[in-house]
Amino acid sequence: MKTHRTSRVTSRRVVTTLVTALAGISLALPAAGAIDTATTPPHTEANGPGPGKGQGHGKGQGHGTRHDKALQAHVDALLGTGTVGVVARTTGPHGPRHATAGVADQATGDPVRPGDSFRVASTTKTFVSTVVLQLVGEGRLSLDDTVEHWLPGVVSGNGNDGGGITVRQLLQHTSGLYDYTADLPVLTTRAGYLDGRRTTWSPEQLVAVATKHAPNFEPGDEWSYSNTNYTLAGMIIEKITGHSWQREVTARVIRPLKLRDTVAPTTDPRLPGRHLRGYSAFGDDKAPIDVTEINPSVAGAAGAMISTTADLSRFYQALLGGRLLRPAELAEMKATVRAPELDPAWPGLRYGLGLMEVPLTCGGSYYSHGGDIAGYTTRNGVSEDGRRAVTVNATGDGSKGSATQEAANRLVDDALCG
Template sequence: MLTINPRRYGAAVLVGALAALMCAPAAEAAEAVRGSLWSQVKAIKETGNVAVVAEATGPRGHRFASAGKADADTGTPAMSYDAFRIGSATKTFTATVVLQLVGEGRMSLDDTVEHWLPGVVSGNGNDGSKITIRQLLQHTSGIFNYTADLPELASTEDFQAGRYTTYTPAQLVAIATRHAPDFAPGTGWNYSNTNYILAGMVIDRVTGHTWQDEVTRRIIRPLGLHRTSTPGTNPSIPGPHLHGYSNFGSGPTIDITAFNPSAAGAAGEIISTTTDLTTFYTALMRGRLLAPAQLAQMQATVPAPILPGARYGLGLMWVPLSCGGGYFGHAGDVPGYSTRDGVTPDGRRAAVVERTGNGGPGSEQAMDTLIDEQLCEA
């Protein structure tokens, strides 16, 4: 039994949640009979996860499936309308705003970081005057990944000690610049969350508003993403949601749902749902958020050793499909939560899957397989 308090969640969330309550269970029951999506979700759950939710659109229409518990303590079942932390899928939102600003003539992808953020990237061989905005979005800047040196990610005990710590973007960049660059700007590729913390800071400087405000004004509200939010320093997830669980590799598994997401910022802070992510990525591919020139820049990719054959654009990954062609999307991992999503370049097919918990052998592969098979389905 799910009780929704309209005073707590607001009218928009109430409407969305009630609609999902009426539609999702029936859709999930139908999918269980048909197989495919539900079977794939069940397979992911059985690799050692607490909950899995998924959504797919394509020739067979709009489908949902879920398995496991949203809250392991209460036994509340996971449902397809539950919100979750999307981790690095946030990067596509951040890059979209940057490219909108480029399209408006307010900045250029060839501007240097130093031009917009004087003195921020310096020391230990780091030089913001040699790094462009394009290189930030493309992960070719060479700047060290600050999350590799973030205390809260080291162990369960460290997470517990610092889970409510507030970090400013400047503090996160300072963690990165304590280290020498991985390579000279433009000479290699390495995934670094620091790039997107800096991109968020550039949005702040160009617009005079926070990146969160710009994402909300330019993307969340126009697309009607009622369950998507940029929480800032708020440690909670509003409305019905999945609880996250992690053992940080070797410690005891704990509920890590509540934590201050300022440590992720413009690189991984956003909360959303499978439905809202489907709407966002579909709208992006269909040209509703970017002009053709900027969308083409976003989709221009370089080789990236993430998955076999994968490439990286500006806040978008391109992954080949087993049936030919490929899809765009962006994986997201934050303690307790893993997100995988994909949309075909024409925006006609999309799939999103979320899992909570530590996972086990084959868990990530099972998620990637779900995306591939749903997008390839005849």
């Protein structure tokens, strides 16, 4: 996961009315696609079969879509930045289109297929924020409630005070809390990954890693991306509902939208069905290693989910189309603050409540949430009315610098502008 520099908040609650979708965590960054009519309900470790059972296995996700030459050119350019495999999907006036390049598995040489699943990393945050805002709409909590109110004593010590941090500030990344992923070797180093990839982490343990450090700033004073915020949001969901965030996301979002290839896993390190394998060198000079398997508890509510381009598209289109939140809560989600350098390859980003607003080169903007975790890069975008969407995922480290991110951003921008 990445860490991000801070910026003085210049507008705390600016409700945006432009078009939709891109964002990123450095557990992971964003993605999108087209609304399908899948009917098979998903299964998670908590409610059904494990990997390879009942997940749809990526079947049918290319059905009804057409290959797109313009999209293919962008996908080929993205593969040319040093990635291993790329899958992309768009939807708009002419229906869903797809393009792929590279291999899904270097060991077997299997090609990438349109319905292959992948780790979406921080794109998970939009799902979690949606559930929190649904609870707000049900009158079960307020965005102005403090963390201390719901989780007494969890955020304390070393200058950290849950009594001064609101739920809104968690979802908006203005809490000031240290990002625990910056101090977790399993996510940042080759040796750490190999030693800890099967370790199970509790949310309390992840928050404790963060609170060993002093906060970056006083709550509400600045903006800084921190995965710790969404770990706490997941804990609040469980405190209110009595169910894990995974169960609530599944019941409130995955099943109603029939996202048959989307999973909110708990501790199983594997990906179900046909999927893209991830590869990373962790920034050193050695050859990349296969990093597909990792215990998802290390990412949790900040970035543990698995999905496909079609399912992510369906989710973002439903969200922006008003099918998951009432107008008041959707407006809260779209109220943004400046988020400079969240994605250095795409200046001008603004961050709402688990949703980013991204400027378009053709004018206006779109909403999104990207995701980045070792081995996987996700970018997505959707128009404000939910009718036009694009999602792309690339595996491997890509090239040094920002060439891979820039190519992914151009793909999204061109698809939405076109």
